[in-house]
Amino acid sequence: MRVITLLVFLVPFLMGLGVDLYVPSLPALVSYYHSTTGTVQLSISLYMLGYGVGQMILGTLSDHYGRRKILVASSLCYGLISFISSFSPNIYMLNLCRLIQGLSVGGMAVVGRAMVVDCYKGKELAKATNYFGLSWSLGPILGPFAGGYFQAYFSWKADFYFFGIYGLFIFILALLKLPETNQQLVELNLKQTFRNIWEIVKDPMFIGMTVIGGFGYASVVIFNTMGPFLIQSVLGYSSVFYGYIALVLGVSYFFGSIGNRASVGRYSIMSILLFGLLSGSLFSLVMIMLELAVGVNLLSIIIPVLLLVFVCGFIVPNTLARSMELFSHLAGTASSVFGSLSGVIVSLVTAGASDLKVNSQLPMSLLYFALMLSSVVLYFNTRKKVSTLVLK
The missing domain is CATH 1.20.1250.20 (MFS general substrate transporter like domains)
Structure with a gap:
């Protein structure tokens, strides 16, 4: 149960952090890629599109294949694509990576909410839900603050190194420690x-x-x-x-x-x-x-x-x-x-x-x-x- 509690904190924090850590670097990306403001801003839109679509597809699959498999696959994909993002040769490649990032974090988000319902009932469910929401709200608070310093002292790539390490940490934790929480798998x-x-x-x-x-x-x-x-x-x-x-x-x-x-x-x-x-x-x-x-x-x-x-x-x-x-x-x-x-x-x-x-x-x-x-x-x-x- 401890690993589930830890993941209930880690996953929503990343959900809240996914946009906010990155936004202080948007003007720098315009200069870095010699691109336009609108094309760089599109990286947020594509991330949110992936986030929305990913929840629908991967949430349904988690009912059939289990929460653990979807979380392991989503977190691995998120970690790897985050590192790949930092080597994007142009803004179009970066935008594609952001779309895949959004799909991956959408899978983690919907599985995280489902695990709360799987594991807690009654008052404990209410407490866990509040915990989930509190963790998410910390992302918009701490994300831009940290992202501003990342951009000032390193570069926009530091954001994606952080995302990559964070995603792979969730992957290792889920792979080694997380039991399957969905005890009522349904036929697809x-x-x-x-x-x-x-x-x-x-x-x-x-x-x-x-x-x-x-x-x-x-x-x-x-x-x-x-x-x-x-x-x-x-x-x-x-x-x-x-x-x-x-x-x-x-x-x-x-x-x-x-x-x-x-x-x-x-x-x-x-x-x-x-x-x-x-x-x-x-x-x-x-x-x-x-x-x-x-x-x-x-x-x-x-x-x-x-x-x-x-x-x-x-x-x-x-x-x-x-x-x-x-x-x-x-x-x-x-x-x-x-x-x-x-x-x-x-x-x-x-x-x-x-x-x-x-x-x-x-x-x-x-x-x-x-x-x-x-x-x-x-x-x-x-x-x-x-x-x-x-x-x-």
């Missing part, structure tokens, strides 16, 4: 699997919550995509300075999650979610107004984003919780579908963000506002659809 029945997935995705509440959750997660990742260029290239600060800013933003999300945890039980999930969405819309509107009033300014960027990231701590967990409530009898499949679809949504949003100019905060502000306002509209539209179905 693609017809039944697709039938279950269709039952889930045709539910309007599930899809509504998944899209809103994807937009909320994307709102956190957008700053990772555009922020390094705004802070370093436009305003002229160092990668270390950016790391400190990202550290503060990570702490803000962490406290948002704590505030959400304190609110659950006192208020309904949907009420807390609406609070987060309306607050996010307001803060993104303030960011637009600040840009129009004072132009590009460090404080006019950081303060609204700080508040936005804080309320995302109320949005993302509650969309997941509401979705899982709907399909407790298909929790594993529902979790895979939610993770996959939200990962693809984040990938598409960040791909769109990579096409925007990063010469001011206005494009980022408008994107934030569009995501939050769309989420508010989708929230009320989803509730209306569900009410209509109930009346019928």
Whole structure:
């Protein structure tokens, strides 16, 4: 059980670290590969696409082949491709490696969540789930801070050396010490699997919550995509300075999650979610107004984003919780579908963000506002659809 507890910490920490350790090096990669900002930013979009697709495929396979085999294979692939990434001859090869990295970490993520359900019940399950979430939240806090120093004193390659060592450590630990936790292996029945997935995705509440959750997660990742260029290239600060800013933003999300945890039980999930969405819309509107009033300014960027990231701590967990409530009898499949679809949504949003100019905060502000306002509209539209179905 000790090795499982250790893996329940190690795997989600890597999930949170996979983007954030790397983002302080984005401007340096533009120079290193003589590439464009958009092409370098695409490395984040492809990573998130792989992360989403990997959960769906490898989560299903872990029900049939077992958690241990999928974790061993995923961690080995992640470790090896991380080292290969550091030798990429061009940005296109690096982007391909990032896609494979995302697929691998998606396998580790879905298996990590499944192992928690396999091994813990009742109050112990609740504790392990909180432990899993706490470990994930440390990635966005510590990742950019460490990544800024890696870039300043070594180079962007140090990020991938770290990823490689980390992945191979999980591989060795799982290979030598991890027992199989799935004691109820199921036959691989693609017809039944697709039938279950269709039952889930045709539910309007599930899809509504998944899209809103994807937009909320994307709102956190957008700053990772555009922020390094705004802070370093436009305003002229160092990668270390950016790391400190990202550290503060990570702490803000962490406290948002704590505030959400304190609110659950006192208020309904949907009420807390609406609070987060309306607050996010307001803060993104303030960011637009600040840009129009004072132009590009460090404080006019950081303060609204700080508040936005804080309320995302109320949005993302509650969309997941509401979705899982709907399909407790298909929790594993529902979790895979939610993770996959939200990962693809984040990938598409960040791909769109990579096409925007990063010469001011206005494009980022408008994107934030569009995501939050769309989420508010989708929230009320989803509730209306569900009410209509109930009346019928």
